[in-house]
Amino acid sequence: MSHSLWWRCAPQNLAHHQPIRLRRLQKPCAGTFPHVRxxxxxxxxxxxxTEDIYSLCANTVLARYSRPPIPWSLKAQLMGVPGSSNGEAFHQWAQLPISREQYKAEQQIEQNKMFPMCxxxxxxxxxxxxxxxxxxxxxxxxxxxxxxxxxxxxxxxxxxxxxxxxxxxxxxxxxxxxxxxxxxxxxxxxxxxxxxxxxxxxxxxxxxxxxxxxxxxxxxxxxxxxxxxxxxxxxxxxxxxxxxxxxxxxxxxxxxxxxxxxxxxxxxxxxxxxxxxxxxxxxxxxxxxxxxxxxxxxxxxxxRHSGDVVGSRIWITNKKDGR
The missing domain is CATH 3.40.50.1000 (HAD superfamily/HAD-like)
Incomplete structure (x- = not known):
């Protein structure tokens, strides 16, 4: 599978939804962690x-309308962000001669074929x-x-x-x-x-x-x-x-x-x-x-369940010394 493009899609743009408010954390000193639970x-x-498959499907549709693959400067912004595959930033760059609805439909057809092969x-x-x-x-x-x-x-x-x-x-x-x-x-x-x-x-x-x-x-x-x-x-x-x-x-x-x-x-x-x-x-x-x-x-x-014997906490800055 080509690594030329990664892609993410989701049903909606969540940018204006209500935020979850967080309390401030008192974090440990740099280099140490709590134990992970x-x-x-x-x-x-x-x-x-599947990021490569998203890429392949998107580029297939883009090529159909003589558009180039997405540059990494844009791709990085789309990865992991809900709705970005059919969002404003993408379409401002793509300048496709079709509606967003048609693009989404054509993209989904390609994904339906390719996702089972991931x-x-x-x-x-x-x-x-x-x-x-x-x-x-x-x-x-x-x-x-x-x-x-x-x-x-x-x-x-x-x-x-x-x-x-x-x-x-x-x-x-x-x-x-x-x-x-x-x-x-x-x-x-x-x-x-x-x-x-x-x-x-x-x-x-x-x-x-x-x-x-x-x-x-x-x-x-x-x-x-x-x-x-x-x-x-x-x-x-x-x-x-x-x-x-x-x-x-x-x-x-x-x-x-x-x-x-x-x-x-x-x-x-x-x-x-x-x-x-x-x-x-x-x-x-x-x-x-x-x-x-x-x-x-x-x-x-x-x-690990295989029976690792683990010592005291390790600092993240230490040399890697075991899996």
């Missing part, structure tokens, strides 16, 4: 190669399998996992129609899957606002045993591939692992510290800074990986 995953471009990205299934049975190093409590994706339900069904992919996604409880058209997201904003990650944490906490303390935002680790998604995680007060597409990373490598802090300002949402602050540069609450295969459980105080 919950991991929240994006989907497209992180677990599945593939699992390296390390995704193994990571979910491990985390689904993992415990916290601190007190042996079960690590919870959730999905927080700007995709929509109908597209998720297509993407997970193959038995092997369906088996992987079932590692995440259906109650813990928050998509952009989920009833709990009504009236809330999409990424880069933190709403979808806070909603995912809310549903996790609702399913905890009464004897368990609620999981705090600072005890959550988000896995993301997009720049707006990383910003959403940081504005939610959560730690983040950024696993970007190689071509996306080429364009953002020089600003990696800004991406990990959630301070790029790539996508603007009215009032966002008044309701949810990003992180700070080099505060140690984010790291970039080339693949999910590189994830270090011990760094985040997670004991």
């Amino acid at each position: 919950a991991c929240i995953f994006d989907l497209d471009g992180l677990l599945l190669n 593939e699992v990205l390296p390390g995704a299934k193994q990571l979910l399998e491990q985390l689904s049975q993992a415990m916290t190093e601190a007190d042996g409590r079960k690590v919870r996992i959730a999905l927080a994706s700007s995709s929509v339900t109908s597209n998720l069904k297509l993407k997970t129609s193959r038995p092997d992919i369906n088996e992987m996604i079932r590692l995440i409880s259906e109650k813990h899957r928050i998509l952009s058209d989920h009833s709990r997201m009504k009236g809330k904003r999409g990424k880069p606002a933190p709403d979808i990650f806070l909603t995912a944490l809310q549903v996790i906490n609702e399913q905890l045993d009464p004897s368990e303390d609620e999981i705090r935002r600072e005890e959550c680790l988000v896995f993301e591939d997009s720049v707006p998604g990383v910003e959403a995680a940081r504005r939610a007060g959560m730690m983040v692992v950024w696993v970007p597409h190689p071509e996306l990373y080429q364009h953002w490598a020089a600003r990696e510290s800004e991406v990990l802090a959630g301070t790029t300002g790539l996508v603007k949402l009215d009032g966002l800074d008044q309701t949810a602050s990003p992180g700070k540069t080099n505060d140690g609450w984010g790291e970039k990986l080339g693949s999910l295969e590189e994830f270090e459980y011990r760094k985040y105080g997670i004991r």
